[in-house]
Amino acid sequence: MKTFLSRLLTRLSFLTAEVAVLLLVFAAGFATFFYLTRVVFVAHSAALDTWAFQQLDALRRAVPGLTNWVQVVTFFASAPFLVGAALVLPAGLRWAQRRREAWEVFLTILGAALLNQALKVHFHRLRPDSALVRQLGLSFPSGHAMIGMALYGCLGWLLWRHGRHPAWALLLLGWAILIGLTRIYLHVHYATDVLAGFAAGLSWLVLLRTALHLWWREGQVLNREQSPETTG
Template identity: 65%
Template sequence: MSRKSVTDRLLTLLSFLTLEVLVVGGTFIASLLLFFYLTRVVFVAHSAQFDDWGFRQMEDLRAGRLWLDLVASGITFFGSAPFLVGAAILGPGILRWLGRKREALEVFLAVAGAALFNQLLKTHYHRVRPSSALLYQAGLSFPSGHAMIGVALYGCLAWLLWRHGRHPAWAILLVAWAVLIGFTRVYLHVHYPTDVVAGFAAGLLWLILLRTALRLWWRESRLRIKN
């Protein structure tokens, strides 16, 4: 390997030391610590304090507002498997048609990777869903797939909008939408609050890992082309 090639690689790595990277790195560490903490609370300490508190808040919200059941059921659909499968196919397809091949790959891997990662985590922790669910939901509980994959999908779309400088407000709304979808899972009692928070954390972890890996890959590809 030539000296110029080594220098280019070092400059590529140093270029990552920006404010953006520090913020993303801090978010990654915070998400990892939060996920680890929740696993200790749920599976080691067997504490239900936070879960009970979260369910009580939802019951207080539901009191006298049964119409919210329909609203929550409608919102939660946008984090369901049928919708996410459609988004993972149609979204990248539209982006490729618009000439955004990299963005198409990011969106597809964000959803597909998060879905696979979620199933691996659920199989490992094997937590049964709440018995008080307002609607039937198959599968295991920890972490919430709606929360995790929703953060991956909507977070990826939000980042793309933010990065290209197109309507930052829409990026913020997408993140808020992902959070709202997670809350509906607690409202409907199909997930414990700890499942949803863990899903948010795991979704962020996957999204950051994916973006970092793709960014390094594309930079390495450019270096190989130059050399």
């Protein structure tokens, strides 16, 4: 019992200001996702979805040829791209002696993909019947929005944490949002699908980042505690 309490206090001691902020972000993302499920599946409100389609339909009519560029942008959170990213990015980070970052990126993509499929099966919302391109699968939440937010948010966080041009972190976040908007533009997702995807992806990223932070920090403390015994 004493050992258990000691380990629990050790974990709680890692709740730094950084982790506290991340937990607040997680709570906000979770609350947003929960609210959207109430809007879609309880209130059955289509007001936001209809408005978003109208705005982006007007943009498509105003800018001929934009659809081709939209399809290019949306590719960067497609299944083929994400599979490649889940293999190439961690491998590159391992080669650069960034083992922890490699695991973080890999688990971000894998976990977000698995969670997205579980949520889609649970909510079982059909896609819009007005899609501009053929798209299989269910609709809520958007996989492109969710996994894209998790992946590019993770990369942005790593750039920010290592102090390498924080502006790139904001650009990556904007890129993830743009990818989500392409799904509404193409009518393969409702706006509520995309917003729920953003919220779920951000929540997953924060949850994973916090868990890895606690795990690695505790491992460092335990190693320091054991090192005198090892060297003695």
